[in-house]
Amino acid sequence: MHVKILKPIFFLFISLTLVACQSETEVDFPDQQLEEAIRAELDQTEDELYLSDVRDLKSLNLSGEAIENLEGIEALESIEEINLTDNEITNIDPLTTLPELREVKLTGNPLEDEAITTLEESGVAVVFEAEQVGLPDGPGGFLWKVENGDTTVYLQGTVHLGEPDLFPMHEKIEQAYVESDVVVPEIDLFNLDMAEMNQLQMELGTFQDGTTLEDHLPEDTYGEVKAFFEGKGFPMAVIDTYKPWLVSTMVSQLMVQELGFTEGVDMYFLSKAKADDKEVIALETARDQLGIFADLSMDYQVQLLEESLIDIDTYEKDLRQLIDIYKTGNVDELLDVLFETDAAMSVEEEAYMEALNDNRNYGMAEEITKFLESGEEKTYFVIVGSLHLILEPHVVSILEDEGYEVEHIH
Structure with missing residues (x-):
């Protein structure tokens, strides 16, 4: 009789244990990074996670774990402090369900201020500093925006x-870049074939008729060129093979390097695009641009070279003035400094400006129109020399003539 009673009692204990095991709640974290981070904190890398495993946790450091989704964190019923800095969290609603939560660190997550306020109103102390994109009073301007359906072009x-001190730029400029899916420069400087570039320079920039640079320059001009390059360690035997337009660009580049100027806005955003793995689509090719100079008459090439041979102090003063104006975003002032309104251009100067500005602007606008008419839900960030957007006929006015509404953002 005694044994018969013990057996049912023994079985009952076994049954209750089994029931307890069967009714133990499993915790589910849809975000694998969140689950792995919590497992690491618990030192439990295998087996299922149950409510009993996590319910007594008081504090967690889950910073820098690439967490995007907090769903499932509601199971941490006793949690008081969580460090969630430097993740990719966009929704913090699950945190509002934690009854014991007193402090949470959220700096470095792409969160809206409204979400932070809601969490704070529930009695939680929140540490949050939004990632700064650009500067509220940062440098730069010359930013326009045009939309067509779901397509946006900056x-x-x-x-x-x-x-x-040109970087970071004004917050509106930096934000336009952040929003973009595709960066669109004049030329993709990170995707140039150097062997092809060298061949192109040989083809377009060197004499192929047996003459030399000295044969085409006035004696005094050649003397200045010789003094300039020999002073920088360049053998004239090499320079003599180059056409004046190429020598002119070399003079300017060498002075820029000597003065210590850094990369421009184009390279700044192309470098960011490369780091951020954004798509890059170039508007032009190197041949397109170099061909403009190669097509100039020899007389006009010589004129450009002579104009480039200026005192380096004067050159520095002029460049810094232009950069300072660029920082302010003043369109009219930039045009006034670059162009004398009363000065008449020669026929060759007009042809040069037409090739350098007008024709290219129509070509750029044509490519940008293709983006706008693609029907794709994409944002493009076009980065081109400022004159292409302000010197008539410029890209902005061409697009407006085609019926697009172009807004001056900054």
């Missing part, structure tokens, strides 16, 4: 050289 005027 047009950002650039300067091709800079100095450290």
Whole structure:
């Protein structure tokens, strides 16, 4: 009789244990990064996670774990402090269900202020500093925006050289970049085939008729060129093979380097695009641009070279003035400094400006129109020299003539 009673009691204990095991609640974290981070804190890398495993946790450090989704964190009923800095969390609603939560660190997550306020109103102390994109009073302007359906195109005027205090730029410019899916420069400088570039330079920039640079320059001009390059360690035997337009660009580049100017706005955003793995689509090719100079008459090439041979102090003063104006975003002032309104251009100067500005602007606008008419839900960040957006006929006015509404953002 005694045994018969013990057996049912023994079985009952076994049954209750089994029932308890069967009724133990499993915790589910849809975000694998969140689950792995919690497992690491618990030192439990295998087996299922149950409510009993996590319900007594008081504090967690889950910073920098690439967490996006907090769903499932409601199971941490006793949690008082959580460090969630430097993740990718966009929704913090699950945190509002934690009855014992007293403090949470959320800096470095892409969160809206409204969500932070809601959490604070529930009695939680929140540490949150939004990632700053650009500067509220940062440098730069020349930013336009045009939309068509789901497609957005930002047009950002650039300067091709800079100095450290040019970056980061104004918050509206930096935000336009952040929003973009595709960065669109004049040329993708990170995707140039150097062997092809060298061949192109040989084809378009060197004499192929047996003549030399000295044969085409006035004696005094050649003397200045010789003094300039030999002073920098360049053998004239090499320079003599180059056409004046190429020598002119070399003079300018060497002075820019000597003066210590840094990369321009184009390279700044292209470098960011490369780091952020954004798609890059170029508007032009190197041949397109170099061909403009190669097609100039020899007389006009010589004129450009002579104009480039200026005193380096004067050159520095002029460049810094242009960069300072660029920082303010003043369109009219930039045009006034670059162009004398009363000065008449020669026929060759007009042809040069037409090739350098007008024709290219129509070509750029044509490519931008293709983006706008693609029907794709994408945002493009076009970065081209500022004159392409302000010197008539410029890209902005061409797009407006085609019926697009272009808004000057900054």
